[in-house]
Amino acid sequence: MSQPARMPVSEPNIEEAFKRHSPIAGKVKAEYDKALMEIFADMGAMCLEPFAAILLEHENTILNKDTLIERVRARMSQALPKINDHFFVSNDVGKKLITMEVLKEKFEPYKGTSWNVHKLTPEERTRPVRMRLMDSSIRFIQKQIVSQEKAIGIAMAKSRENRERIQSIQNERVKLYALMHQQTGYYKEMKPKLMELTKLMIDNDK
Known part of the structure; x- marks a missing residue:
């Protein structure tokens, strides 16, 4: 069975980590510059012996090794x-x-973790797939929630509109009831007067 991955206690701040490790760039470049200079600093006349022998044999020319070494260096x-500067900058x-x-x-906390798939348990092998499925399910649920929130918002707006309409109708009913009561x-107040007026009109006709 594979060794379980050790999770870090706290997530490091990436920006702080970059600042902390920034000196590594200059340090490595300086080491490269030093190594390149040392290659030619150690070069001596003996290094050109094979070339001198070829020139002497084929062109009958004696190579001034000391002068050439200084020029090459x-x-x-x-x-x-x-060249080194261009390499570091361009890349x-x-x-x-x-x-x-x-x-x-x-990823230091994961050091020593076995990533051999054949040694993983069925649960460990299927964990990435299950996590992706869970992530897809969460996204689907989130979309449903957003859609439901929109539907609820529309329903609440319609409900508020209906309540306002009902309240308006209720207000009109109250006004109408008050008018009818008035x-x-x-x-009732005019009825006796009307009856008396009617009686007078009848008496006059006689």
Whole structure:
């Protein structure tokens, strides 16, 4: 059975980690510059013996090894730092070195973990698939929730509109009831007068 991955106690701050590991870029570049210079610093006349022998044999020319070594060393001392600078800049080596150190630090808790799939249990093998399915289910549920929230918002707006309409109708009913009550009182008040007026009209006709 594979060794369970050890989770980090706390997630490191990426920006702080980049700042902390930023010196690695200059350090590595300086080491490269030093190594390149040492290659030609150690070069001596003996290094050119094979070339001198070929020239002497085929062209009957004697090679001034000491002079040539100095010229090669001088030219390489000028050219190699420029080549090295261009390599670091064009390939963004500094940033990649810092990123590598940050990732090494981030995944340090997983050091020693076995990633051999054949040694994993069925549960461990299917965990990535189950996590993806769970993630898909969560996204689907989130979409449903958003859709339901929109539907609820529309329903609440309609309900509020209906309540306002009902309240308006209720207000009109109250007004109408008050008007009818007022008219009824007026008719009750006028009824005796109308009856008396009717009686007078009948008496006059006689």
